[in-house]
Amino acid sequence: MIHGSVVALVTPMTASGAIDYAALARLVEYHVSSGTHGIVAVGTTGESPTLDMDEHVGVIAEVVRRVDGRLPVIGGTGANSTSEAIELTRAAADVGVDACLLVTPYYNKPTQEGLYRHFLAIAEAAPIPNILYNVPGRTACDLVTETTLRLALVPNIIGLKDATGSLERATELLSRCPADFWLFSGEDAVAAELMLRGYRGVISVTANVAPKAMAEMCEAALAGRREEALALDAPLQALHRDLFVESNPIPVKWALAELGLIEDGIRLPLTPLSAAHHATLHAALRQASLL
Known part of the structure; x- marks a missing residue:
């Protein structure tokens, strides 16, 4: 059962941009031991746009192997090409993921009917649990509620990652989507407020650097313990905000490097965090008692 704090895992890289599989193994163990409830491998936080097909599937396969059934693993397999998304989703299913996360097609701005047909084609071609991902701020494409409801009728489309940040949208989804x-x-x-209202978890950037705190906050929120959940979330608010001072995953990879968990490697066109933001991130890490 996928729930709680699901980390949108970074893909660790060396200074040259090569994938650092030793660091990836350490990150998996870090999350298992810290209480993280699930892992998304090679989502957009994992720099999926700059990994080639073999690297993309290879990282997902390595996460599945290292997790070894201890946590659910979700493969990030979305693309703005339907055929590419089908290929990635089938490959992720073959290496043993529990579900796939499918971002809305970016840049080409399909119609709502195009979105419906895109996700339906993937679901029919790869009969594995699919979770849709709506993040209009990054994709210039909004999966509206009516289209989500149509797709919720597809048996293996099991959920939605809602990154609109809108409480109004959340209220609408909660009131209209099927209970399952x-x-x-x-x-x-x-995330804390949405879980208190009925969401079943968060697919989280902050959980990369504060996995234990995020897991504890999610457990309190899912149990309906409002005051405790909000108290646990308060020290994380600066991280929630400041991990986006530059485009994700630039700040979170820098923070992980500061914590000694990975090298500060990232691929172009993304670049390392600007020096002007170092003090801001240090302050956020200290507020969360991570430094």
Whole structure:
């Protein structure tokens, strides 16, 4: 059962940009031991746009192997090409993921009918649990509620990662989606409130650097313990905000490197965090008692 704090895992890299599989193994163990409830491998936080097909599937396969059934693993397999998304989703299913996360097609701006047909084609071609991912701020494409409801009728489309950050949208989704259609927050800053209202978890950037705190906050929120959940979330609010001072995953990879968990490697066109933001991230890490 996928729930709680699901980390949108970074893909660790060396200074040259090569994938650092030793660091990937350490990150998996870090999350298992810290209480993280699930892992998304090679989502957009995992720099999926700059990994080639072999690397993409290879990282997912390595996460599945290292997790070894201890946590659910979700493969990030979305693309703005339907055929590419089908190929990635089939490959992720073959290496043993529990579900796939499918971002809305970016840049080409399909119609709502195009979105429906895109996700339907993937679901029919790869009969594995599919979780849709709506993040209009990054994709220039919004999966509206009516289209989500149509797709919720497809048997293996099981949920939605909602990164609109809108409480109004969340209220609409909660009131209209089937009870067995899982809703996950894609925005750390509102995740506690959304889980208190009925979302089943968060697919989280903050959990990369604060896995134990995020897991504890999610457990309290899912149990309906409002005051405790909000108290646990308060020290994380600066991280929720400041891990986006530059485009994700630039700040979170820098923070992980500062914590000694990975090298500060990232691929172009992304670049290392600007020096002007170092003090801001240090302050956020200290507020969360990570430094």
